[in-house]
Amino acid sequence: MIARLDAAPKVTGQAKYAVDHNFPGMAYGYVVLSTIANGELAAMEVTAARHTPGVLGVYTPFEPLELRTPISQMLGEGWVPLQDKEIAYYGQPIGFVVAETFEAARDAAALIEVSYTERPALTSFAEGLATAEDAKTGPRGAPSLSVLAEGVESIEDALAASEVTVDATYETASQNHAAMEPHSAVAVWNADGLTVYTGNQGSHGPADELAQALNIEHSAVHVVNPYVGGAFGGKGATSTPAFLAAAAARNIGRPVKAALTREQVFTATATRPATVQRVSLGARNDGTLVAVRHDSWSSTPMSRSFIEPTSHGTSREWYATENLAISQKAVPLNIPPTTFMRAPGEAPGSFALESAVDELAVALNMDPIGLRKRNNSAAPPGEDLQWSSKHLDECFDIGAARFGWSERTPGGRVDGDWLVGLGTATAMFPGLRFPATVGITLRADDTAVVATSGADPGTGLLTVLSLIGAESLDISPEQVTPRLGDSALPPGGTSGGSTATASAGSATMVAASTVIDELLRLASSPGGPFDGRETAYADGRVFADGRVFADGESMTFGEVLRAMERISLTATGSTAPGEERTKHSFGSWGAQFCEVRVHRLTREIRVSRLLGVFDAGRIINPTAARSQLLGGMIWGVSAALHEGLDVEANGRFANADLAGYLVPVNADIPEIDTHLVEYPDTLLSNVGARGLGEISIVGVAAAIANAVYNATGIRLRRIPMMLEDLLED
Missing domain, CATH: 3.30.365.10 (Aldehyde oxidase/xanthine dehydrogenase, molybdopterin binding domain)
Structure with missing residues (x-):
């Protein structure tokens, strides 16, 4: 570390x-x-x-x-x-x-x-819903999808035949990064x-x-x-x-x-779109999902630059169901560009889906965790490609034990003037990998440079490169100098989609293997220090601890380079998504737990405890991983209780500054903790890591809303949640 x-x-x-x-x-x-x-x-x-x-x-x-x-x-x-x-x-x-x-x-x-x-100008999302169009174009825009069981003619028929149903509409506000x-x-x-x-x-x-x-x-x-x-x-x-x-x-x-x-x-610049989402769930009395319908509407500029894929990013993958229907519509408005924002699709989509699942649990008089575990999917509905690695049930079990979920009661509890409730939600973000190239340079002073043109926008990638580079070269991290953020370096792609560790890390491993092979060839070449000798370590390895071995002797890579009058040796390695996508589905998973306190008179909502338990494959740097997860969970609190752009009739943002556009301060954030279950996923990449930068925001807003319901009996279906939403007529 x-x-x-x-x-x-x-x-x-x-x-x-x-x-x-x-x-x-x-x-x-x-x-x-x-x-x-x-x-x-x-x-x-x-x-x-x-x-x-x-x-x-x-x-x-x-x-x-x-x-x-x-x-x-x-x-x-x-x-x-x-x-x-x-x-x-x-x-x-x-x-x-x-x-x-x-x-x-x-x-x-x-x-x-x-x-x-x-x-x-058309600037009102609510008024623009009448002009909605199918979202078949633009980044992550996708057509409607329907998966029906044999003999079922429509999702409406499947819902009508369900023993218990929930049908509700949810709203999420537009946000700025x-x-x-x-x-x-x-x-x-x-x-x-x-x-x-x-x-x-x-x-x-x-x-x-x-x-x-x-x-x-x-x-x-x-x-x-x-x-x-x-x-x-x-x-x-x-x-x-x-x-x-x-x-x-x-x-x-x-x-x-x-x-x-x-x-x-x-x-x-650009913003996260506003959404309206209608979720309909049908289940048997034992909680087994029979039907899921998720219809979404996303604001978008007149250029249709980006559609928030709420239904495709959640209901298409999260739960096992016999019948599934999802649709995505765009609402073109005279608003600034829209674009990707942390967990695009999954963050706002989870608020709707996970709120609806909680509503279904209430209708079934069933524990919300038990309902989620009963419908845990082995593969996305309608697909044969099973998840490469999924330990969501373990996340819920660990979280429930640590959070004291067994003490939760349907009506919450009272602590003086505060109504206290607990809520939970599932988190998921796809396991992705982008093309990346990394260059490794071995130096004669026994140090190495690991370089790629990608960026570290606060995710900790610079340190990850150092750790994976050191591991792949079998040297200490102190011997590695990572370099990022320069187009003169090998193309490392974009740091987005929680892909950087899996992408650049995999390329680093390939580059390390390549440069070691080049070093061994150099060492055994004519005139080299091991010319004509068998390069082998006692257990058959020829390179270990940063040293080349032959006939019981060894030299550091720096000594080999100096012997050959070389100041450095460089090689690159490249990786890209491949045939693994035809064999498995990939995703990171998590369970969010929240305790809220709602003042019985003022209706002020305070988040008093948060816990996130996540399954994101191998963890390269636990300290940085925890930091990323905490940051995402805090942003989830922000989305639930603070953030939202207010658009005036003339199209001007009424709160385009950090005084009116609310984000949390220290006083807003309570006791917060994370836990990681670590199961390396080498089916996605040789590194074994999946993304965790974005998953931590997913489900937080729903967990808060579900906790508010547990405390007050009032269901909030719009974020950010306002005091007036809890005031009784």
Whole structure:
């Protein structure tokens, strides 16, 4: 076990984030945003701004920076600012001012007069439901799915034939990632091309998108992002500041720094969609599920950039059932882009499904854990591919014992003025792996570098690379220097989908095996230290403890390199999802437990205890794993009780700042604990690890709502939960 390698630089202020980079002659950019939600730019009067002292350039769709639309392999067709006059949402980037100082750029931007040809805007999700359309396009959009037992003609028939049914509608609010580091970039051009410092969940992706947008060779773009101040899905694509800073720096011939203000982050980036979900469950009297129907509606911008896959991310996989029907519809609105946010689909989807399962348990007069265990799935409904590894029942058993679940009573208990209740919910997130390449360099000083272009947006990947690299090379972690966040390194993909450990870790193992083979060939080559000798260890190994063995003698890899007058030896390893997907289904699992206290007079809800028990395969770094899990569970509390974007009729976010957009503080978070059941899943990857960064948010909001019901007898079907939702008429 080693301390997190980036901890000291971050807490001491030595870590350099994007805007911490400064260069001689650097200018500053400020983004201008629209103040209508639908229409067209008629004119932009920029004379006053252009003549403001210190201003170097003013760019608008009438006098744009030259940018082309990039196409991302993961996200599809992107969007670049200032290329047309159409306005699709309030807060859309429509201008960019570059000046000698940030203040000069900001003040000049305020002088720009904008005229619009305004059209009626549809900004209300509730009103937009009437315009919903099938979500068959866009990232994670999927068509309807129906799995029916033989002889059953429709899901309605299956529900009607069920002995006990539950049918309810649930709502989740739109959310913003609200990462501590605003989206930003510093762009520098020189004879070799463009270097951009920007916080992103990868570096190869932004390098490719910038190359396309600027119409230059990919090799001429260098993206650097060793430190990322939070991302959660919101920094998967190249940001508006990066495109504008790069284009403006080329235009004026000077480095340009651009950063969104906190308010701008809420519209000039992307958000989690709002959802409405109808869940219908049918069961026999013994609790066996007969039918599950999950119909979902997701808000989406007019571009249909992203659909929240709530029904496909939960009901399609979580429980065994004889009949299943799920559908997903999109509600196009004049709102900012939507995108992936921690556990996209599963987080909001679990609130609806796990609340409905709790409602079914009440209707059956059955223990909620017993109901979940009775319907535990061996494979997704309608599929033959069984889960590679699943220990959900053990998670519930351990959690119930540790949390004191046996003391729960149907009506909760009273503690003075507080009504106390317990709730639980299932957590699940798919086990995924992305393509990744890792390079390993052995050095003559007996150290090694493990490098890939992926990013560590706070997940602990840097330390994981060190640990897996050391294990694979059979040396100590102190001998390994991990490197991340640089597009000049081997392509490591995007840190998203809880894939980084399984993806980069697997590639590290391949790279280690390859570089060791290269070292052995070098050692036994003509003129090498083991030329003509059998390289073998006592038990048949030829490489162990960082040493090459032959005829009872050994040399460290550094000694071999020095003997051959080499300063280093490098090899790469690549892995990608393969045929394992045709043999098994993969997922991480967990059980969430919550205790709430509801004041009998004020109806204030306080979460007083939380416990999460998770099955995520092998755990590489228990300390970092616990940190990730706690962070996700805290975010679950935030989603349940705090977070929600309020959209005014004109499309403006009423709470686009960290005063109005509520997130938890220390006083909001109670006693919280986690437990990991560790069963390495080598069917997913040689590392044996599955993702755990996202699973920990899943199910928390439902567990809280279920605990509130246990305490009060009032079922809350909307998050964030409000005091008024608990007030009796």
